[in-house]
Amino acid sequence: MTELSRAxxxxxxxxxxxxxxxxxxxxxxxxxxxxxxxxxxxxxxALRVEDETGEELNFDAPGLRRIATVGDVLxxxxxxQRQ
Amino acid sequence: xxSAPAHPATSHPAGADNRIVVGGTxxxxxxxxxxxxPAAPVAVLAHSARYALAAARxxxxxxxxxxxxxxxxxxxxxxxxxxxAGFTVTDLGADAAGVDTAAAVAPADFRPVxxxxxxxxxxxxxxxxxxxxxxxxxxxxxxxxxxxxxxxxPYAPGTYAWWQVVTLSLTQPGQDLVVVEPEQLDDWxxxxxxxxxxxxxxxxxxxxxILHRDPAGLARVPLRQLTLGGEPVDQPILxxxxxxxxxxxxxxxxxxxxxxxxxxxxxxxxxxxxxxxDRATPGRPTLGVRDGELVITSPHHAVGLAGPVHTGxxxxxVGDRVLITGRLHSDEINVGGSKVSAGGVRDVLTAxxxxxxxxxxxxxxxxxxxxxxxxxxxxxxxxxxxxDSPTVAAPxxxxxxxxxxxxxxxxxxxxxxxxxxxxxxxxxEIPVKETxxxxx
Numbered sequence: 001m002t003e004l005s006r007a008x009x010x011x012x013x014x015x016x017x018x019x020x021x022x023x024x025x026x027x028x029x030x031x032x033x034x035x036x037x038x039x040x041x042x043x044x045x046a047l048r049v050e051d052e053t054g055e056e057l058n059f060d061a062p063g064l065r066r067i068a069t070v071g072d073v074l075x076x077x078x079x080x081q082r083q
Numbered sequence: 084x085x086s087a088p089a090h091p092a093t094s095h096p097a098g099a100d101n102r103i104v105v106g107g108t109x110x111x112x113x114x115x116x117x118x119x120x121p122a123a124p125v126a127v128l129a130h131s132a133r134y135a136l137a138a139a140r141x142x143x144x145x146x147x148x149x150x151x152x153x154x155x156x157x158x159x160x161x162x163x164x165x166x167x168a169g170f171t172v173t174d175l176g177a178d179a180a181g182v183d184t185a186a187a188v189a190p191a192d193f194r195p196v197x198x199x200x201x202x203x204x205x206x207x208x209x210x211x212x213x214x215x216x217x218x219x220x221x222x223x224x225x226x227x228x229x230x231x232x233x234x235x236x237p238y239a240p241g242t243y244a245w246w247q248v249v250t251l252s253l254t255q256p257g258q259d260l261v262v263v264e265p266e267q268l269d270d271w272x273x274x275x276x277x278x279x280x281x282x283x284x285x286x287x288x289x290x291x292x293i294l295h296r297d298p299a300g301l302a303r304v305p306l307r308q309l310t311l312g313g314e315p316v317d318q319p320i321l322x323x324x325x326x327x328x329x330x331x332x333x334x335x336x337x338x339x340x341x342x343x344x345x346x347x348x349x350x351x352x353x354x355x356x357x358x359x360x361d362r363a364t365p366g367r368p369t370l371g372v373r374d375g376e377l378v379i380t381s382p383h384h385a386v387g388l389a390g391p392v393h394t395g396x397x398x399x400x401v402g403d404r405v406l407i408t409g410r411l412h413s414d415e416i417n418v419g420g421s422k423v424s425a426g427g428v429r430d431v432l433t434a435x436x437x438x439x440x441x442x443x444x445x446x447x448x449x450x451x452x453x454x455x456x457x458x459x460x461x462x463x464x465x466x467x468x469x470x471d472s473p474t475v476a477a478p479x480x481x482x483x484x485x486x487x488x489x490x491x492x493x494x495x496x497x498x499x500x501x502x503x504x505x506x507x508x509x510x511x512e513i514p515v516k517e518t519x520x521x522x523x
Binding site for chain 2: 019067068
């Protein structure tokens with residue numbers, strides 16, 4: 001299985017936001033609400049990761065957590081690829 | 084908590100003094116604004132939860148014929164349809180002044196009032212929403228003495244699920260209500276914890292979203308009753324909620340505006356016991372599976388729907404359980420609780436002058452359940468304009484070969500945000516197996 005790096009996922013995230021006319025800030029601590037990264041965007045990013053890796057992500061596997069910042073999204077998807 | 088009633092002489096429902104928190108402010112049913120509505124039949128489009136609740140209370144006190152919905156669910160064509168059906172259409176609370184400036188548009192023609200009739204607009208999974216007739220009594224499916232509870236109400240005003248929570252609080256003393264406004268949907272646990280919400284009902288998507296977004300905040304809400312409904316309920320979501328609330332009662336409910344609340348399961352397992360099938364008990368729904376479809380004969384049915392109702396939902400017998408797994412006809416894509424017609428999205432795509440063929444499907448994703456995705460085949464060259472197509476127009480429309488982003492923009496200009504395909508794959512040939520049937 002091809003695993004995407006955090007930087008590669010960040011690039012995809014930037015692409016998702018760009019398609020919505022938004023910009024991904026450099027700061028991983030940026031709040032998702034301020035960035036305008038919403039549930040639809042998160043779901044699209046997950047699809048893009050799946051398309052790149054050719055593997056379906058298992059969202060039932062990880063433990064519960066709060067996803068509030070850009071960094072949270074990246075960490076979550078990096079970890080999810082290893083489940 | 085209460086203040087002097089606006090109309091002391093009127094008969095208020097039994098739950099009139101229950102606390103309701105709406106717009107972040109506690110009040111009671113009794114203390115909601117007193118409305119002066121046009122003569123029935125009236126279609127109320129409530130611009131805020133507060134006025135939706137006031138309209139419900141108004142109906143409970145004064146009766147009349149009422150259709151209650153939100154402006155977002157009723158477009159101009161539906162407004163015209165309602166006027167043609169004899170409704171005065173009223174926008175309520177459109178500005179800060181609320182009822183005093185309510186705009187009313189008179190019906191096309193007058194007709195006799197169906198006293199005590201409540202109309203719901205169904206979500207219209209594959210086409211236009213349709214009107215389904217009920218009464219306050221037929222919407223009140225929880226009867227008998229209940230433990231005192233403070234319920235969360237996250238539903239859109241006027242939907243069947245909204246009426247379920249509202250009628251419970253209106254008719255039963257001790258059933259308080261905390262209303263979640265649309266903009267609070269991602270952050271409702273703080274509100275719920277602040278007002279001691281101990282019972283909440285929502286779709287599996289609603290619960291999944293918050294489990295991912297703020298599980299710690301969710302765990303701080305002192306829930307003793309969790310209810311799921313409105314979508315297929317699978318075992319993983321029940322199990323995950325059980326991890327957070329090990330001692331709460333976790334129930335799932337099968338309900339619809341057509342057959343009412345028909346199935347309620349409290350044992351923490353997906354599906355319902357197979358032994359419930361074809362069991363006729365007076366006053367209770369009879370459940371059946373016919374050719375893989377759930378069929379229900381319900382005492383809570385809407386007007387004109389007596390007898391067995393084919394629900395369109397797929398039911399499968401798995402071991403000792405009957406699992407309800409989705410819609411039989413897969414035109415419907417559920418994006419975070421919003422229903423999208425795959426055929427409708429396909430029509431928008433194929434209206435693009437450079438799209439020869441399109442297939443639209445739902446793809447499984449976290450948080451929202453599904454996202455709309457598409458495959459298209461482009462034409463070899465730009466065809467002549469198609470003036471007969473309402474969604475294609477203008478000589479200024481693009482005729483250059485579009486890329487994925489261009490097609491997404493095309494859709495975004497013509498569809499609600501949730502219905503826009505987020506991935507569009509360009510194929511070089513129309514798949515052979517799809518030449519006979521090109522939809523999902």
